[in-house]
Amino acid sequence: MTTTSNHFTRTILIAVAVLLGMFSLMSLKPAAASAAKYSVASSSNITKTAYHRASSKGAVYNISHTKKLASLSHYPNTTWYATKKVTLKHGSTKAIYYAVKNGAGNVSGYVWHSYLKKGSAPLYLKYAKSAVAMNAKTDKVLWSKSENTPRPIASVTKLMTLYLVEQKVANTGSTWDSKVNTSYSGLKRMGASSVYGGFKFNANSYTVKQLYQAALIESSNNAAIALGQWVAGGSTPAYNAKFIAMMNAQAKKWNLGRATYVSANGMEQSALRGYGYSVSGGNANMVSAKDVALIAKHLITEYPSVLSDSSRGSMTVAGQLCYNYNNLLPGRKYYDSSLKVDGLKTGYTDLAGYCFVGTGQKAGHDRLITVVLHDEDEFTETRSLMQYVYAHNLI
16 A cells, blocks of 8 residues: 555656756746856757737846846837847756847846737837828828827927918919018018028018018018918918917818917917017917828928928028928938838927927828827937838838
8 A cells, every 4th residue: 555655656756856947948037147057958049030028027147047148128019139038947847038129239248038929019109299100192090199289389380380371372463573561661671580580581572482482491470470471361460360269170171180270480479579570379389289280281282392392401592502401301410211202391499399390202102191299309219200101001
């Protein structure tokens, strides 16, 4: 009886040992870096595969597992590329690791397989408070962050102003050579301001085209107001108020429920007041990222010639150099030739932060429009957003 019992016990122990061996590869968790070295039980090359962290846990180690090289918690939105599968042995147990490297190539090492999830890391924009990527042909939102939250939009406002200018030129007897009265003293002072100026009104009139280019490329605030007054039929602050009503009417016509305007150029009323251009209402234009993208879509698709000007790095208008602050254009710091960026509009105030509407169209794809609002790194994040859309075949 005792012999039989011992045999049964031995059988049970063997079975348990086999089961433990079967599960050791899956259950072994990384030991502390100060623990005894891990040794390589087996290793094989694999096709380069993208992974991202499965949770906030885990770290990248050297192959002997004696040194932590990076915590995955410090790389929440990083794609890790695995090129090798390695079985590491520690004592009597084994575990599967991947040899990985981040996209920048400055961090590499070995990560326990359960700390990784197959696929590229989801895009994350650190600084932009709102952002959207949109297909200009279908209006489909391809990626977004707080897309429906109205925010101050600074000079991105000028896209609506320029649309209404285009509309008047296209639908009335006015032409690009029509003269716009720029004699109002507030506009002249605004143009000469070290903060809000850039394009000086040295004359009492300019052509529609000259002011259009100054407002689009140089982001001239006085040019935008003068154009708005011209659209509304006059050249004084009273006509500025009429034009703002037209801006809001157009937003309503497009069913942009998250867009309200109080200025033609994006300056806050606290700043406009000193130039005689404050109106009733809030302090700033409030528009969501999605609605900004829709406004840009209307401007680009209905009046595509805007891209001829928005794609220029600079140009001379009425003897003054107008500089385009879009740093995704050719020759600029953040240029990526594959993105084919040809527009569209920058903006900044202390209240709005850095805002940018980007657009481009790669061969064989629909046009892409991106918007980032209240950003601190608008060109890097726009470039990342555009690259993400194309890399994931979203357009």
